[in-house]
Amino acid sequence: MASPWIPRMHLWEIDDQPWFPPFLRAYVQSGLTHAWTLHIPFFQDSSPATIVADTLRRVLGPSVSRHTYIDFCAGAGGPTPFIERALNSQLAISAARTVPATASAGVVDGTSQAASSETPSYAAVADPGTKSSTVRDEEEAAVDFVLTDLHPHVEFWEAASKKSDRLTYVSGPVDAADAPADLLRRYAGKGSGKKGIFRLFNLAFHHFDDDLARAILKNTVETSEGFGIFELQDRTLGGMATCFIFGFFILLIAPLLYWWSPERLFFVYVIPVVPFVLVFDGLVSCLRTRTAGEVEVLLRTCGADSDGWEVRSGRDRVIWPCGYLSWVICGKKATLSG
Template sequence: MAPFLPRMHLFEIDDQTWFPSFLRARVQAALTLAWTTHVPILQRSSPAHLVAKLLYSNLKTTVRDYVFIDFCAGGGGPTPSIEKHLNAALGCSPAPSPAAPVPNGVSASSSPSPPHPSYAAVAAAEAPVRFVLTDLHPHVDDWEKAAALSPNVTFEAGSVDAAHAPAELVGRYKAEGKKVFRLFNLAFHHFDDPLAKAILKNTVETSDGFGIFELQDRNLLGFLTCCLFGLGVLVLAPYYALVWRSPATLFFTYLVPILPFVLVFDGWMSALRTRTPDEVEALLRSCGAAGGDAELARWEVRSGRESFMWPVGSLNWIICVRR
């Protein structure tokens, strides 16, 4: 369905500094569940699993050439789940979790050089894909938990601005011979046009690909999906209040229903802020990246929509890579 309204850059409650951090954590946890939950019969797969399949199918044999950096990871979001599904698709068995997370740029150990170059080639072909969590406002406590569960997930403890990615961050992986692929999971709609252009400019100048993945549409089905999500919160709140050991979750769901209200309201605002692939490509082509039109012509934009729950749940995706 084509958008029935022009894009509107309205505000979301969860973005506001006055919104209590406890409630923001519960909202972000609910959004992570929306990404990672797979209900048999109702859903083909979780949205995070779909993202892994899309990365695998679009990048094909080059997928291991990349390090995937989530530039708006929040509390972790779907990225740890995407890592698990993508490496499973590549046939990489989960390695034992480290005793403690190893910060980026620090090697836990070094191995002797293999006796023959072909061994190195084989090792590279079988190596798991790595993912890095970053954000302008780091959630180190949450990221440490994610990193402890998988040696293929690391994080940047300092603040990272997607419009001005630290040269050391990108250069670290370039020095290893890796390409950098930026992830924006349920995030790109938060940027107004000037900021979105600045982020795309920095991406073109320093990275080799990016992916934009959204769970909402700027159409009637998108608004209906948000309403159903709010109903799901009302149904599942007792279970997650028990899992989170948080009786306050019940209070702010039923007695003072802030959580379902914010999730539905912000979902509607997100839908109005979401860009179509054509709108993203227009920003890309006019972002003013170094190299001008010749450089931008090297970037190929692919996009689509994948259903994860009929008839309303859809993952909208844009994957762009340098040829």
């Protein structure tokens, strides 16, 4: 992909400012979550969160089940709970379709036939309380997601984690540039067998200046198997146009999303702070977003040995006609699919 003609500018966003009222920040973050999770027929094939799950599964290949996914800048939760559900749903379907390695063969009309994934094992027939090998395969394929942030949003995370056994959170502050070793060991050892740590940065990496980005990447290379950067914008005219489209959609669908909250509707229509901040910060985010090449430069100059790491990247359309999800996935060669 050609380099954008717009240079990267590390400007400030309203939502980041300490003077911005917390209740309005919550409304803006809720709008961003909807941007990740909504699926608008005719305009979208699927939600951006689902596309992230598809991308992880495609790029990581067989190793996708060998990691614990830690969101180091989870904010109020964002898309991660939805990515968790989408990815584990895909892995469960894939595991159910796979014929268990221990399935015995049968003979029908003199022809040897392998047992299908629907065929119960002998142990399951002999003891109905025993889980089938298919169920065990689905459980082993499932992966865990962890929400962390330098400024934890425990109330939101707790509500999200109650909806899935595979989603948890760290209630204390976690610095992505200096992740606690005991935290990483705890989640690397969770479940059956040792797991690698895979870091997620959803709509977050563009917030870091170059020095902080290098520090985070150095810590990542030294303590993780890989990381993924997922952004809903880029430094293109199409990316900027999408910000205005999103602002229009918020105005269009807010009554369906927030009918139960007159206060939210007030700050969408009467004093339109929410759509203004979403569009303004979206435009600034476009200017702050790095290309895959720029991320790789930071990776190679972060001070850690990244010689064995590869960089993959791409763009997937998330809303017609010009909205794209930009992603960069980096990891050790054994982590990425061939």
